[in-house]
Amino acid sequence: MNFILSNLAFIIIPFVYMTLVFIGKYIVKFEWQFIVFALVLSLIIYFVGGQFLEWTVFSGQFSFALFLLVILPGIFKRGNSFRSVIDPVRGDIAIYGFIYLLPHSLSNLDKALSGFNTSGIVASLLMVPLVITSFKRIHAKMKTASWVMLHKLSYVAYVAIYIHTGFDVWLNPFQIYVKMYSWPVHVITIIYIVLKFRLYFLKIRSILSTT
Ligand code: HEM
Numbered sequence: 637m638n639f640i641l642s643n644l645a646f647i648i649i650p651f652v653y654m655t656l657v658f659i660g661k662y663i664v665k666f667e668w669q670f671i672v673f674a675l676v677l678s679l680i681i682y683f684v685g686g687q688f689l690e691w692t693v694f695s696g697q698f699s700f701a702l703f704l705l706v707i708l709p710g711i712f713k714r715g716n717s718f719r720s721v722i723d724p725v726r727g728d729i730a731i732y733g734f735i736y737l738l739p740h741s742l743s744n745l746d747k748a749l750s751g752f753n754t755s756g757i758v759a760s761l762l763m764v765p766l767v768i769t770s771f772k773r774i775h776a777k778m779k780t781a782s783w784v785m786l787h788k789l790s791y792v793a794y795v796a797i798y799i800h801t802g803f804d805v806w807l808n809p810f811q812i813y814v815k816m817y818s819w820p821v822h823v824i825t826i827i828y829i830v831l832k833f834r835l836y837f838l839k840i841r842s843i844l845s846t847t
Pocket of ligand 1: 641700703737740747757763800801
């Protein structure tokens with residue numbers, strides 16, 4: 637049971653993905669309404685609580701699932717059928733992930749400030765500029781090159797998320813342990829890195845073959 641609860645994000649992903657298949661086009665059309673709805677729901681969740689929400693939202697697993705859904709399409713080529721569901725709403729999912737962090741952050745703030753798994757705060761702070769520039773209106777006002785450059789910061793944020801979800805870290809005195817039951821996080825990270833490099837080398841090879 638503890639193993640499942642510690643890796644709920646991987647179980648949540650297919651459910652969110654299927655939801656996106658059905659309502660993705662409405663998320664694109666009613667961007668603001670969905671964001672306001674997420675914000676209100678996140679606040680309600682914080683005040684209502686309950687066992688199911690403890691396991692999913694308060695634990696950070698729901699936000700982690702949403703961030704994984706933002707990260708993982710990066711290992712597939714554009715136009716790939718998995719990507720085609722995520723790509724139109726990728727920015728929105730990142731915004732929801734951030735919004736649903738609210739109950740997790742508020743309920744764990746004291747532990748994080750006392751030096752236990754403070755990496756969550758680092759990850760969230762790194763994500764602030766990424767989330768702000770994920771709003772379509774703000775994105776549209778930016779030069780593509782500056783947006784792409786800024787969004788390279790997401791790799792640093794992912795490293796912080798990986799440390800936060802894969803390790804237990806105490807700052808004073810400094811101690812770091814691999815989180816119990818976290819092997820799926822490490823396996824998925826290794827697969828991501830290998831496939832990302834593969835895609836990168838394929839891209840270089842195709843550029844070289846056309847020049
Ligand atoms: C990128 C944003 C974040 C993600 C994806 C995230 C996700 C997670 C996950 C999946 C866990 C493990 C829960 C489990 O073992 O079942 C966790 C633990 C924890 N998180 Fe976060 N978190 C984030 C941000 C934050 C922030 C902003 C704070 C503090 C304000 C925080 C504080 C903590 C603490 C203290 C723990 C350890 C809880 C414990 O074991 O008692 N996290 N987080």
